[in-house]
Amino acid sequence: MGEIVITAQRKTESLQKAGIAVDVITSAVLVKHDVSNAANISSVVPALNVQAGGGANTIFFLRGVGNFTVNGYSDPAIAFNYDDVYLGRPTSTSGMFYDLERLEVLKGPQGTLYGRNATAGAINVLPARPKLHQESGQLVASLGNFGAVNMQGAVNLPIGNTMALRVAGNYVKHDGYLSDGQSDEDTAAARVQWLYRPSSDFSIRLNADYSKTGGVGPGSSYGGHYALNFQTGKYGFVPSGIDNAVGLLSPEAQAYRQTLFAGLSGRTLNPLDDNVYQKNDFKGISAHVEWTTGAGTLTIIPAARESNLDNRFAVPGFIGLIDEKDKQTSLEARFNGKRIGKLDYILGAYYFNETVSGHYNFSQQALSAYQDLVSKTESYAVFARTTLNLTDRFRAVGGVRYTNDKKTFDGQADVFLVRCLVRNGFGVPSCPLVPLLPVTYGFNELPAPFIIPPENQARPIGATGGLLIRASTPVHAQQKNDKITYRLGVEYDIAPRSLFYASFETGYRSGGFSLSAGHEQYLPEFIDAYTVGSKNRLFGNKLQLNLEGFIWKYRDQQVNHTGLDANGNQGVFTENLGRSTNKGIEIDARYLPATHTLLSASVQYLDATYEDFTFTQPNAGLPPVVGCPYTVDPANPAQFLIDCSGKQTYQSPKWTLNLGAQQTFPMGEHEVVASVDTQYKSERFVGFEYLDSEIVPANWVSNLQISYGDSDRTWSVNAWVRNLEDKRIVTSTQFYASVNAIQNVTTPPRTYGFRFNREF
Template sequence: MRHFLLAGTALTLAIGGPALAQVTETPAPAPTPSRVAPAAAAASTGDAASQGLTDIVITAQRRVESSQRAGVAIDVVSGTQVLAQGITQPSDLNRIVPSLQVQDAGGANKTFFLRGVGNFTVNGYSDPAIAVNYDGVYLGRPTSTSGLFYDLERLEVLKGPQGTLYGRNATAGAINILPARPKLGEVSGFVDASYGNYNAVNVQGAVNVPIGSIAAVRVSGNVVSRDGYLTDGTSDEKTQAVRAQVLVEPSPDLKLRLAGDYSHSGGKGVGSSYDGAYALNFQTGAYNFVPSGLGAQVGLFDPKAQAYRQTLFLGVSGRTADPLANNVYLDNKFYGVNGELNWDTGAGTLTVIPAYRKADLNYNFGAAAFIGLIREKDEQYSLEARFNGKRIGPFDYVVGGYYFDEKVDGNYTFAQQALNAYQFYTSSTKSWAVFGRVVANVTDRFRLIGGVRYTDDHKDFNGRADVFVVVCTQRNAFGVPSCPTTPLLPVGTNYNALQPPFIVPPAGQARPIGATGAILSRVATIVDATLPSSQVTWRGAAEFDIAPRSLGYASVERGYRSGGFSLAAGYETYKPEFITAYTVGVKNRFLDNKLQLNVEAFWWDYTDQQIGRIGVDANGNQGQFSQNIGQSTIKGVEANVEVLPLPDTLLTGEVQYLDSKYKSFTYNQPAQATPPLTGCPTTLTAGVYTINCAGFPGFNAPKWTLTLAAQQTVRVGGFKVVGSVDTQFRTKRYVEAEFLPEELVHSTWTTNVQLGFGPDGGHWQITGFIRNLENDRIIVNTPTVSVANALVATTSAPRTFGVRAGYTF
C-alpha cells in the first residue's frame, strides 16, 4: 500500500515515471525516441499530449508498423528510456521489462527468462531459450550480449516462440537490440555523462556527419566504470565500446549500410555472498540449513567471508575448505561486422544481412564459491536474405532464407578444492532455414496470417572432461569422513601442473595422497558426437480491426530449440524441446487517444523441455549439464494501461498474472556417501535416487508482477521540470532448480525516482536519480556448492543515486 501512496504523492509533487511512457520520457540527449511518432518527434510533452498517445514504431514482424496495430506479444523500450534508466548491461533490463528476468551467472555469463521460461546457459555449448538479436544479427553466445546498450533506437522484447521470421529458433522469445542509424543530410549528435555512488561513471555519445547528399557516417561510443557493490570489490563494471556505421543511398530505391563494433569487458565481474550451509546429520541423512550470519553485501573474498569459508566441511574430502584464491577478473573482447542492403525492386523490397562476429573470452570467476577459469574463442558467420513483396490481390507476403555457421573452442577449469574439473572441447553448428509468411486481407478489417519455417541444424561436438576428486577413506567414531591434513586441489588450467603429494592417476583410477588417508581419483568423460535435426515450425493467426483504434487478435504457433551436448556421463546429449503457444488479445485506444488499454491471455505447452542445472552425473561427479525433463504449462494474462488525464501528466500501469507448473520434472542421481540436496521428493531404489520435482512452478516465474509509473511536467518560464516515479512488485519465485526453501525469493518492491530540469525544447538537460529506493539487495541467483553443501546468493544492485547531464546538437 505504501507504494501506491508513494506514486500518488509523487504525482502531486510533480514527480512521475518514464517506465512505459509513450509520449516523451525524462529529458535525455538521446536520439529521437521511437515512442514518439516521426511528425511529433521534436514536440514537447504538452504538444505531444495534445495529440494524445503517439504510436511506437516497430519492425518485429519484418515490416514497419505501429505496435498497436501488430497482433503480437511485445514490449518496447525506446533508446531514450535505455539512457534515462542507466541500462548498461542485460541484467539492468529487469527494471524496465516486467516479464523479463536476466540473471548474472558468473563471469560473463547471462541467463534469460521470459514469462518464467529460460535456461541456465553457463557454457559455450548450450543454446539459450531466448534469442538475442543485435542489429538484426542473431548472437549465438549469451556472453556476447554485453557492451551493446548505448546509442540505441529501441529494444523489442517478443514473448513466445519465434519460429518463423527469425534467424535461430527460440522457444521462449527474442530480444532485438536496435542501434540508432546514420541520418542523411544532417550534422547531429549527443553527449551524456552521469556520476553516482560507487564511483559510477557512464559516458556515452554519438556524432552523425553527412557525406554529400547520399551518404552519412555515425560513430558512437560508451565508457562505463563502477566500483563493486560488494565489500570485496566484485559486482563491479568496467566496459568500453565503440560502434561505427556508414549509410549510402545512391537512389531512392537502394540503401546500403555497413557497421562495425568493438567492446571490452573488464573488472572483477559478478560477485556473490554466503547465504549459509546445509549441515548433514550422517546418521539420519537429514539436512539442516544454518545461515552464515553474513550480510548480502559481504563478498566471498572479504576476510569475514574467507574466515566463514574455512568452517565449511567438504564432506567427500573429510576436512574443511581453504580460502578462495582471490584472482578473479574479466578480460573479454567482442568484435562484429555486419551489413544491410535494402533494394526496392518494384515488386517488393529485398533485404540482405551478412554478418561476422567474434568473441575472445578470458576470465576467472568466483561467484559460485569456487574458481572458474574460462578460456574460450567464439566465431560466427551468418547470412539472411528476405523479400518483402508488395500486395498481390488480397495477399501480402514475406519469403526468405537464413544461414548460420558457428565455431567454439573452449578450455574450462572449475576448481572446487575437493573437486577439480578440466574441460577441453570444440563445437560447431551449421544451420540453414527457409521461411515465409502470407497475410490474407479477407476484408478491410479482417486478416488471416500464416507462417512456416523449415530449419536444418547440424551440430558437432568433441570434448573431454577430466574430474579429479580428493576422497577421504577414513571415518571417525560418528561415521564422518576425517582427513584433516589432506591437501586440497589448487587452481590451474591443466591437471598436468599438479605437484606432489598429488600423483596424477590414469583415467578411471586413484592414487594415495601421501599418508593423509585420502586418495586422488580421476574419472574422464569423452564426448564425440553429432546431432542432426530438422524441424518445421509454423504460426497461424487472425486479426480484426474492432474499431479504428482497436485491434483484436488470436494466434497459435509452434516453436522448437535444437538439442545439444554436455560433458557429463549419462547426459552427453539431449534432444530438442518444443512449444505450442496459444494467444488471444486486444489493443485499444479510447477517449480521443488519451487512454490505452491492452489485454492479452496466453497458454504455452512445452514438451521435452530442456533444463540446465548443476547436478551429479552417472559417474557420481558434480557438474553443469542439460537434460530433457519432460513437460510444463505456462498460462497467464497481461494487461497494460496508459492514460493522459492532463496534458502534462502521464500514468501507466502493467500487471501480469502467471501460472507456471512443471507437469513432469524427474531425474536420477547415483547414491553416494551423502543424499541429494533438494527440496523435491526423493526415492532410493537399487542404489539410485529418483528426484521428482513435478508440480513445482517454473524458475523466475512470480505469480503476480505489477508495475506502476507516473510522469509529470511542470513548466516555469522557458524551462521545464520533469519528474518521474516507477515501482515494481513481484510475488515470490524460485530462482534455482533444487527448489530448496532458501531458493524461494519472497515478494519484493523496487522503486525508482528521477527529477530533470532543462530549457523547454532546448539542447541540454540535467537529471538527478535514485534507483532502488528501498535499498533491497534482491536475490537473483542461488547456486549451491555441493562439495561443501553451501548456498551462495547473487543479488541485484543496492540503492544507487547520482546526477546525469547531457547535450544534443
C-alpha cells in the same frame, strides 16, 4: 500520446497495429533507467528476469522459461538479436546498450520471421542508424555513487547527398557492489556505421562494433548450508549469518568457508583464490543491403562476429577459469513482397555457422574439473509469412519455417577428486593433512604430492591418507535435428484505434551436449503457444490499454543448471525436464489525465507449472538435498529418482506489477519533469532444487528521477535514485553439493547520481 514505431514483424508499423506480444523500450527510457547491460532490462520489462552469471555469462528467464547457467555449448531459449544479427552466445551481449533507437522484447516462439529460431522469445537491440543530410549528435554523461561513470556519445555526419557516417561510443565503470570489490563494471565500446543510399530504391549500411570488459566481474555471497538430522533423515537449512553485501572473497566470507566440510576429502575447505578478473573482447561486422523493385524489397544481411573470453571468477563451489573463443558467421535474406491481390508475403532464408573452442577449469578444491572442447553448429532455415487481407478490417496470418540443425561436439572432461581413505570413530572421513587441489590452467600443472593418474584410475597423495581419483569423460558426437514449425493467426480492427488478435504457433530448440557423466547429450525441446490479445487507444487518445492472454505448453523442456553428474561430481549440464504449462494475462495501460501528466501501469499474472518433471541424482548413501519427493530408483539402486512434478516453474512470480507516474511542470522555455516508478514481484523460486532457501519473498523496488531542461528537450540535467528501498534482492541461487553451500546473487543496493543529456 505519441506512436511507437517497430520493425518486429520485418516491416515498419505502429506498435499498436502489430498483432503480436511485444514490449518496446524507447531510447529515452533506456537512458532514464541507465540500461548499460542486459541485466538491467528486467527493470523495465515485467515478463523478463535477467541477471549476471559467473564470468561473462548473462542469464535470461522470460515467463518462467530460461537457464540457471550458460556455457559455450548450450543454446539460449531466448534469441538475442543485435541490429538484426542473431548472437549465438549470451556472453556476447556485453557492450552494446548505447546510442540505441529502441529495444524490442518479443514473447513466445520466434522463427517464421527471424533468422534463428527460439522457443521463449527474442530480444532485439536496434542501434540508431545513420541519417542523410543531417549533422547531429548526442552526449550523455552520468556520475553516481560507487564511483559510477557512464559516458555515451554519438555523432551523425552527412557525406555528400548519398552517404552518412554515424560514430558512437560508450564507457561504463563503477566499483563493486559487494564488500570484496566484486559485482563491478568496466566496459568500453565503439560502433561505426556507414550508409550509402544512391537512390530511394537501394541502400547499403555497414556496421562494425567492438567492446571490451574488464574489472573483477559479477560476484555473490554465501546464503548458508544444509545439515542432515540423522534421526529424521531430513535436512535443515543453516544460514551463514553473512549479509548479502559481503562478497565471497571478503575476510568474513573466507572464514565461513573454512568451516565447511569438503565431503569425501575428509577435511574443511581452504579460502578461495582471490585472483579473479575478466578480460573479454567482442567484435562484429555486418552489412544491410536493401533493394526495392516493382515486386517488393529484398534485404540481405551477411554478418560475422567473434568473442574472446578470459575469465577467473568465484562462486561458493569453485574458482572458474574460462579461456574461450567463439566465432560465428550468418547470412539472412528476406523478400518483402508487394501485395498480390489481397495477399502480403515475406519470404526468407537463413544460414548460421558457429565454432566454440574452449578450455575450462572449475577448481572445487576437493574436486577439480578440466574441460577442453570444440563445439560446432551449422543451421539452415527457410521461412515464410503471409497475410491475407480478407477485408479492410480482417486479416488471416500464416507462417511456416523449416529448420535443419547439425551440431558436432569433440571434447573431454577430466575430473580429479581428493578422497580420504581414513575414518574416525564415527565413520566419517578424516584426513586433516591431505592437500586440496589448487587452481591451475591444466591438470599437468598440479604440484607435488599430487601424481597424475591415468584416465579412470587413482594414485595415493603421499602419506596423507588421501587418494587422487581421475574420472575422464570423452564426448565425440554429432546430432542432426530438423523441424517444421508454423504460426496461424487472425487480426481484426474493431475500431480505427482498436485491434484484436489471436494466434497459435509452434517452436523448437535443438538438442546438444555436455561434458558431465551421464548427461552427455540432451534432446530438442518443443512448444505450442496460444495467444489472444487486444490493443486499444481510447478517450480521444488519452488512454492506451493493451491486453494479452497466453498459454505456453512445453514438451521435453531444456534447463541448464549445476548439479551432481552420474559419478557424483559437481557439474554443469542441460536436462530435458518433461512437460510444463505456463499461462497468464498481461495488462499494460498508459493514461494522460492532463496534458502534462502521464500515468502507467503494467500487470502480469503468471500461472506456470511443471506437469512432468523428474530427474536423477547418484545415491551416495545420504539423502539428496532437494525440496521434492524422491525414492531410490528400483531399476538402478545407485541413483535417486526425484519428482518435482506439480512445482511452480523457476523465476515465475504469480504477480508482477510495474507502476509509474510522470509530471511535467512548464517554465516558459524550460521545464521540470519529475517521475517515479516501482516494480512488485510476488514470491518465486530462484534455484533449481526447490529448497526453502531458494524462495524469494515478495518485494518492491522503486526509483525516482527529476530533471530540468529546455522544453524542446535538447538538453537536461537529471538527478536520480534507484532501489529507493535499498534492498539487495536475491535474483538467483545455486546449491553446490561439492561444498554444501548456497550461493546468493543479488540486485545492486541503492544507487544515486546525476546525469547530463545534450542533443545537437
